Structure formats: C-alpha cells, structure tokens
Amino acid sequence: MNIIKDTQSNFITKIIDDDNHTKKWDERVHTRFPPEPNGYLHIGHAKSICLNFGIAQKYGGKCNLRFDDTNPLKEEDEYVKSIIDDVKWLGFHWEDEPLYASNYFEQMFDYAIELINQGNAYVCDLKSDEVKDQRGTLKNPGIESPFRNRSISENLELFKKMRAGDFLDGEKTLRAKIDMQHANLNMRDPVMYRILHAKHHRTGSKWCIYPMYDWAHGLEDSIEKITHSICTLEFEDHRPLYDWYLNSLEVYHPQQIEFARLNLNYTIMSKRKLKRLVDEGHVDGWSDPRMPTISGLKRRGYTPKSIKHFSDEIGVTKRDTVVDVAKLENALREDLNKRAPRVMGVLDPIKVVITNYPEGEIETLDAKNNPEDESAGTRKISFSKEIFIERNDFMEDPPKKYFRLSLGKEVRLKFAYYITCTEVIKNENGEISEIHCTYDPKTKGGMSDDGRKVRGTLHWVSASEYIEADIRLYDRLFKSQNPEASGDFVDDLNPDSLKLIKNAKLETCLSNAESKSIYQFERTGYFVLDSKDSSENNLIFNRAVSLRDSWAKLNR
RNA sequence: UGGGGCGUCGUCUAAUGGUAGGACACCUGGUUUUGGUCCAGGCAGUUGGGGUUCGAGUCCCUACGCCCCAGCCA
Numbered sequence: 001m002n003i004i005k006d007t008q009s010n011f012i013t014k015i016i017d018d019d020n021h022t023k024k025w026d027e028r029v030h031t032r033f034p035p036e037p038n039g040y041l042h043i044g045h046a047k048s049i050c051l052n053f054g055i056a057q058k059y060g061g062k063c064n065l066r067f068d069d070t071n072p073l074k075e076e077d078e079y080v081k082s083i084i085d086d087v088k089w090l091g092f093h094w095e096d097e098p099l100y101a102s103n104y105f106e107q108m109f110d111y112a113i114e115l116i117n118q119g120n121a122y123v124c125d126l127k128s129d130e131v132k133d134q135r136g137t138l139k140n141p142g143i144e145s146p147f148r149n150r151s152i153s154e155n156l157e158l159f160k161k162m163r164a165g166d167f168l169d170g171e172k173t174l175r176a177k178i179d180m181q182h183a184n185l186n187m188r189d190p191v192m193y194r195i196l197h198a199k200h201h202r203t204g205s206k207w208c209i210y211p212m213y214d215w216a217h218g219l220e221d222s223i224e225k226i227t228h229s230i231c232t233l234e235f236e237d238h239r240p241l242y243d244w245y246l247n248s249l250e251v252y253h254p255q256q257i258e259f260a261r262l263n264l265n266y267t268i269m270s271k272r273k274l275k276r277l278v279d280e281g282h283v284d285g286w287s288d289p290r291m292p293t294i295s296g297l298k299r300r301g302y303t304p305k306s307i308k309h310f311s312d313e314i315g316v317t318k319r320d321t322v323v324d325v326a327k328l329e330n331a332l333r334e335d336l337n338k339r340a341p342r343v344m345g346v347l348d349p350i351k352v353v354i355t356n357y358p359e360g361e362i363e364t365l366d367a368k369n370n371p372e373d374e375s376a377g378t379r380k381i382s383f384s385k386e387i388f389i390e391r392n393d394f395m396e397d398p399p400k401k402y403f404r405l406s407l408g409k410e411v412r413l414k415f416a417y418y419i420t421c422t423e424v425i426k427n428e429n430g431e432i433s434e435i436h437c438t439y440d441p442k443t444k445g446g447m448s449d450d451g452r453k454v455r456g457t458l459h460w461v462s463a464s465e466y467i468e469a470d471i472r473l474y475d476r477l478f479k480s481q482n483p484e485a486s487g488d489f490v491d492d493l494n495p496d497s498l499k500l501i502k503n504a505k506l507e508t509c510l511s512n513a514e515s516k517s518i519y520q521f522e523r524t525g526y527f528v529l530d531s532k533d534s535s536e537n538n539l540i541f542n543r544a545v546s547l548r549d550s551w552a553k554l555n556r
Numbered sequence: 557u558g559g560g561g562c563g564u565c566g567u568c569u570a571a572u573g574g575u576a577g578g579a580c581a582c583c584u585g586g587u588u589u590u591g592g593u594c595c596a597g598g599c600a601g602u603u604g605g606g607g608u609u610c611g612a613g614u615c616c617c618u619a620c621g622c623c624c625c626a627g628c629c630a
Contacts, residue, residue, distance in 0.1 A: 010569095036630050071629060128628050135626055139558045142626090173628055183559040185626050194628035213630050237560055237625050258561085260623095265567085271630095313579060315569050317562090320623055324567050327580050337593060372593065403591080414589055446589045457589050523590045551591040553582095 008054055010316035012257055016059065016228060019255075025227040029061030032226050033087070034068045034101075034217070037079035037201070039271035040286040040293045041086045043307070043328070044262040050311035051259070052230055053092040063092070064224055066099040070216045072200035080201070082286070086294040091304045101211075101220050102202045108211050108219050109163065111249055112174060112192060116155045120248050121192060122148055123158035124175045131173075134180075135188050141181040142188045148177060162195055165208045169195050176215075178244065186241045190214055218242045218254075226254040232261040233320060262314065263322045265481040267292050268489055282493060283477070287532070289542050290477040290497050300474065301518050301528035301544025306335040325476070329545050336518055336526045336544070341369050341376060344414065344459040345506040345521040345541075347471055349388035351463060354419060356438045357385040362464055365445065367415040379509060383416050386463035388505045393458045394435055396424060401554070403455035405435070411456035414522060418443040418454055459522040461505045469510070469539035471501040472530065510539070518544060 020027045031052040035045060056063035065087055069075050084098060115121040124147045126134065136142030150158075162172055174193040182188055192215040197208045211219075221229045229242075236258045246253040263269060269292060277283045277291070286293050289300035297307065310331035314323050344367075363383045370376035389405070398406040405411045410420040423436035442448060446457070475497050483492040506521075513519065515529045525546035534540040 034630095038630080068630065074629075131628075132626075137558085137626060141558090170628065175628095185559080188626090191628050196628085210628095212628075217630085233561070234624055235630090239560090260562085313568075317569075319562055319568095321568065324580065327568070330580060333592090342590080368589085371588090371590080401591095412589060416589095454589085456591085459590075520590085520592085523592070547590075547592050549591070554591080 008051075008058065008312055008316070011318070012051070012228070012230060012259065012316060013055065013058070015255075015257060016055065019227070020059070028227055029056060029059035030063070030225060030227045031055050031061070031230060032064040032066050032099075032221065032224065034066045034220070035083050036068045036071070036074070037076060037083060038071070038074040039079060039275055040082050040291075040295055042269055042271070042274065042292045042294065043264065043267075043297065044269045044292075045086075046090065046294055046307050047262045047311050047314070047316075048230070048232075049087060049090055049092060050308055051316055053087075054308075054311075055228070055230075061227075063094060064099050064226070065094045066220060066224070067101065068213070068217065068220070069100055069102050069200070069202060070211050070213060072196060072198040072210060075201050077201050082295060086298075089294070089298060089304060090307065099224065100202055101216055102200060104216075104220060104223055105203060105207055105211070107223065108216060111219060111251075112159065112211075112215075113156065115176065115192075115245075115248060116159060116174075117152060118248065119152060119177065121174055121176050122150050122155050123162065124148070124173050124189075124191075125171070126173075128170055131191070135185065136180070138185070144180045145175070145189065148189070159193075162193065162209050163207070165197070167195055169197055171195060174209075176241075176245070178241075184237055184240055186214065186238050187244070190241060214238055214241045215245060218246050218256075219251075221254040221256075222246055222252045225252060229254045229256045231256060231258055233258050233318065258318065259316050260318055260320045263320065264292065264325045264328065265322050266325050266476040266478050266483070268478070268483055273489060276490070280490070282490065284532075289472070289474050289530075299531050299542065301526055301542055302332055303335050303518070306332040309335065322482075332526070332545050333548070336520065338372050339370070340518050340520040340526055342367075342371070342520045342522050343507045343510055344381070344461055345469075345471075345504055345510070345524065345527070346388045346390050346459065346461050347501050347504045347521075347524065348391040349461075349505045350391045350394065350432065350435065352387050352389050352419070352435045352437055352460070354385050354387070354437050354439045355422065359385060361385065362462075365415050381415060381507060381509075382462050382465045383413075384462045384464035387413070387460045388463055388466070389413075389435075389458050389460050393456075394421070394432070396432070404458060405437075405456065409456075410452075410454055411458055412443075412446050412454045413460050414457050415446050416444075416460065417441070417446065418448060418452075459524075461507060463505075465508055466505045467508050467511050467539070468503045469506050469541055471504045471527070471541050471543065473499040473501065473543045475499070504541075506539075513539070513541075520547075523547065 033052045053063045124145045134143045173191045175189045178187045180188045193209045196210050239256050287295040287299050310328050364380045366378045367381045393404045395406050407421050417439040419437040419439045421437050425434040427433045477497050478492045479494045480492050483489040518528045526544040527541040530540040530542050
C-alpha cells in the first residue's frame with residue numbers, strides 16, 4: 001500500500017490547523033483527558049483518549065490526564081488507579097503526576113469570591129426542589145430567587161460561612177447571577193457550589209463545599225492553559241456557561257469543542273449501567289472479558305494497537321452514530337493475524353486411531369509458528385497412533401461441500417500426514433466414540449508429491465502428549481443491537497455470552513504460555529491466558545475473538 | 557416559531573463549488589498445509605422540494621427526520 005494515511009484528520013484537527021495558521025495560541029496545542037473517577041474507563045473513553053493524546057502527539061503538544069473529582073459522593077481511589085493503568089496500557093504518557101481538579105479547590109474558591117465581588121454571584125437559601133420549581137421549563141422562563149439581590153458583603157459573609165461548615169448539606173448554594181429568562185436552562189442562575197459534608201478521596205474533610213462541573217471545568221482548563229477543551233456533544237448547551245464564567249473572570253480562555261461520543265451495537269456504554277452489571281453480579285466485575293471496559297478488553301485479549309487502530313478508523317464527527325462492533329473485532333483480527341503465534345488446540349475432542357501406524361511410536365514433526373511471519377520460525381510437535389481432532393471435523397453423513405473428515409474420505413492433518421477414514425466406532429448409545437483411519441506414510445509433513453488434491457486440513461493434538469486447559473468462549477453480552485431499545489437492558493443479556501469448555505486438549509508448548517501473549521489456535525480463534533483465574537495447575541484461556549468462518553456462514 | 561446540534565452506501569467515514577472515494581459488513585471468483593490470511597471483482601449512498609451557478613453533498617430558502625437540555629451529577 002503506497003498511500004500513507006494522514007495520522008487522523010477530522011473537523012477538530014481542522015480547527016487546530018486553522019488556529020496554528022492564525023497563531024491564535026502561538027501554535028501551541030494542549031489538550032486534556034478529564035475523566036471523573038467514578039467508574040472504569042470503557043471503549044468510548046478510549047476514543048476520547050486516542051483523540052486527545054493523539055492530537056497532542058500529532059502537533060507536538062501536550063495532553064494532561066486530569067481527574068475531574070468534584071463530587072466526593074461518587075469518586076473513589078480504586079477508580080483513579082484503574083484509569084491510570086488503562087491510559088498507560090493504551091500506550092499514552094503525560095508529564096509528571098496526573099492532575100486533579102481538587103488541586104485547584106482553593107483557587108476556585110478565590111475566583112468565586114471575585115465573582116461575588118463583581119456582583120455576579122450570590123448565596124441562595126432555596127432548597128433543591130425549590131430551585132427546580134423556579135427554574136421554569138424548556139418553554140417557560142424561570143423566576144428569580146428571592147435571595148438574588150443580597151448585598152455583596154452579605155454574600156461574601158455567607159459564602160465564607162458555607163465553607164466554614166456553618167450550614168447543613170443542601171441548606172445553601174452559591175449561584176451565578178445570569179438570567180432566569182434565558183432560553184438555555186444552563187444559564188438560569190446555575191449553582192456553582194453546593195454544601196456536601198463528605199469525605200473526598202484526596203482532600204479528605206478539608207472542604208464541605210464542592211464546585212459544580214460547569215464552574216470547575218472551565219477553570220481547570222484555564223489554570224492548565226489548555227488550548228482546545230474537547231468534550232462530548234451533550235456539553236454543547238454548556239458552552240455558553242463555560243464561556244460566561246471565563247469571560248466574567250477575564251482569565252485565560254480555552255476553546256471548548258464538542259464531538260460525538262462512541263456508541264457500539266450489542267453494547268451498553270453508560271458507566272452507571274455498567275456499574276449495575278457489576279453490582280448485580282451479571283458479570284465478573286469491571287474487568288469481565290465481556291465488558292466494554294478497557295480492562296475488560298485487555299483481559300479478553302485485545303491489544304492497545306487494535307484499539308488505537310479502531311479509534312482511527314471510526315473517525316471523529318458531530319453526528320451521533322452507532323458503530324458496528326464487528327469493526328472492533330476486525331481491528332483485533334487484523335493486528336493479531338500478523339503477529340500471533342499459531343498453535344493447535346482441540347476444544348471438543350474425539351479420538352482418532354490410525355490403524356496402520358506403528359504401536360508405541362512417537363514422531364516429532366515441524367510446525368510453522370506463523371505463516372504471516374517467516375521469522376517466527378518453527379516448533380516441534382509430536383505425533384502418534386492416537387490423536388484428537390475436533391468433533392465437528394467429522395461427519396457421518398456430510399453435505400456436498402463438506403471437505404473435512406467422513407467415512408472413506410481423505411484429509412490432511414496439518415504438518416503431519418494425510419489420513420483416510422475407514423471405520424466409525426460407536427458406543428451403546430449410538431454415539432461416535434472413536435474414528436479409525438489409515439495414514440499415508442509418503443505424506444509426511446502434510447504434503448504429497450503426486451499432485452493429489454486434499455481439500456480438508458484439520459488441526460489435531462497427539463493423544464500421547466498433550467496438556468489440558470479450560471477454555472472460555474465469549475460472545476456478545478447482549479442479544480440485541482440496542483440492548484436499551486425495549487425496556488430493561490438486563491433482560492437483553494445473552495445467556496450464551498460465556499461458554500465454558502473443560503479439558504480441551506492443547507499442544508504441550510502451551511504449558512509455558514505467557515499471560516501477555518495471544519495465540520491463534522489454528523482454525524479456531526485467538527486466545528489469551530485469563531489474567532485473573534488461570535494458574536499453573538489449571539490453565540484457563542479466553543477466546544478474544546474467533547477467526548472468520550465462512551463455513552459457518554455458508555450453513556446459516 | 558423554547559434553546560442547542562446533526563442528516564453521504566446496510567454501518568462508520570472522506571470529498572478548495574468540478575469524476576461521490578475508503579473501511580467494515582455482505583456477495584462472486586482465485587491462491588492457500590488454517591473454510592484463516594492474501595489477491596481480483598461485485599453490491600450499495602448525498603432526507604425531500606425549490607433556488608443560485610456552466611456546474612451543488614458543499615451556497616441560499618423551505619419542508620421533513622433524528623439527537624441533546626428542566627441534577628445542589630459529570
């Protein structure tokens with residue numbers, strides 16, 4: 001391919017190119033990724049991370065990892081740890097320590113005093129339901145708080161008392177004095193501070209008033225000298241307020257730009273809902289391999305590269321859309337196909353006896369580690385009179401296009417020999433218990449020099465030498481493209497999203513499988529050791545994604 | 557006639573006013589010691605209606621459709 005794709009270009013990079021051209025920010029580019037530590041990051045956040053850090057890389061700028069920790073009720077240290085891990089795992093770096101909104105609480109407080117002094121903010125005694133009643137509706141204007149015209153000195157005194165802890169939760173708020181008639185609800189005297197006597201994960205009990213998002217976020221961006229403050233579409237309505245605060249204070253003023261968040265079919269992306277899956281035990285925690293969390297994808301066997309590639313592929317726009325999860329799966333296959341070592345593993349074994357093969361003999365054969373990469377070399381595998389093949393690689397009564405094993409037919413055992421089925425042995429229930437074949441000694445290595453055509457090639461494992469492992473086959477967590485479309489998404493959980501396979505027979509080389517490596521089980525899919533439950537005595541492999549299967553497609 | 561956004565193949569995404577292109581999905585065929593990969597090909601789109609223009613996905617008008625907003629959440 002001779003066309004090198006420009007490292008991500010979209011409507012945001014166009015704005016930046018423009019800004020660099022006009023020297024709006026002195027050709028400086030500084031973004032930030034500002035998660036709230038109230039849950040684990042998911043693939044939607046990955047899009048934002050790739051965007052923000054990617055832009056910094058592209059322009060030789062910076063991107064801050066900043067925790068937007070302004071709500072002590074929801075935030076926990078466990079989440080900041082996981083977020084740091086996830087961003088690092090994706091391969092992005094930031095300068096020094098991660099930043100925290102809570103670092104700026106004192107500064108924000110001072111700015112609030114300034115706003116009060118300007119006559120632009122006031123302490124309001126209304127309770128939250130009263131504020132709600134007076135805010136008006138989408139179509140009708142709100143009414144002004146009776147406390148709106150308190151004197152500056154009274155506001156100052158009251159606000160300081162709020163901070164000092166003289167009031168109960170919810171008793172008072174600090175509000176911006178903007179316009180109760182404004183068509184944009186966000187501008188109807190929004191709350192800047194609420195009273196919360198709660199322990200904060202970083203500041204402990206130092207504060208009992210906490211800034212609201214709109215007040216805090218612009219200041220965080222301003223303090224950090226962010227140039228482009230990139231957020232999702234639902235904040236479009238908040239931009240006038242973002243601008244109002246920074247304009248009123250006459251401080252450094254970044255530009256907020258909104259883009260559409262990622263939606264995936266067969267997936268839910270809301271942190272609140274993912275938390276429910278965790279809390280109600282529908283999944284094995286935030287890192288369950290079926291979860292769209294970054295830690296879940298990691299445990300599933302996804303690679304940072306595949307996620308970044310996916311992120312590049314879906315682009316950045318303002319349309320809200322639903323991306324086909326197949327696109328994500330494809331990104332993984334694309335990455336793994338090139339570098340995953342191949343091994344053979346039989347998930348649902350049936351025994352094959354090669355009747356004309358010498359009893360007790362064990363042969364060592366060469367197997368390619370990766371046909372896509374000659375430098376991956378070869379390995380030794382052992383072959384014997386009895387082997388295992390996949391149960392569905394044999395059919396007694398095959399359809400025309402079936403070119404696997406059946407009575408009288410010849411197939412290739414990959415890297416070994418051609419075998420021909422001579423007899424099917426059944427137990428008293430009529431189930432196939434064993435298959436008898438003969439082999440052609442002249443086809444060692446899996447090739448004949450007489451031009452014979454063998455359509456089918458099967459993977460296999462020697463019954464004389466193998467290891468056993470449990471396999472977890474993962475499928476989509478939900479049955480419907482849009483799990484939230486009809487009622488409760490929990491009702492749409494796919495009962496077959498996890499299939500457990502006990503005692504699969506695997507090549508012995510897998511006994512020293514590394515948890516970091518992802519293997520392709522020939523003809524089956526990509527597998528990785530489960531980072532949580534696998535142990536030396538009980539190997540457990542997760543299927544990251546299956547191989548494309550045009551045979552299965554044909555049978556649909 | 558509350559405000560703010562958005563409409564391009566089935567899906568995602570490109571196109572200084574100048575041949576509507578790419579990816580995924582789907583379908584053919586070829587190669588293949590993975591029914592994988594790879595290769596070749598195919599299917600398929602500018603929400604509707606007007607206008608400006610030699611020329612409109614792009615500009616204007618209009619209609620329609622979809623999303624977001626009434627937390628002391630972010």
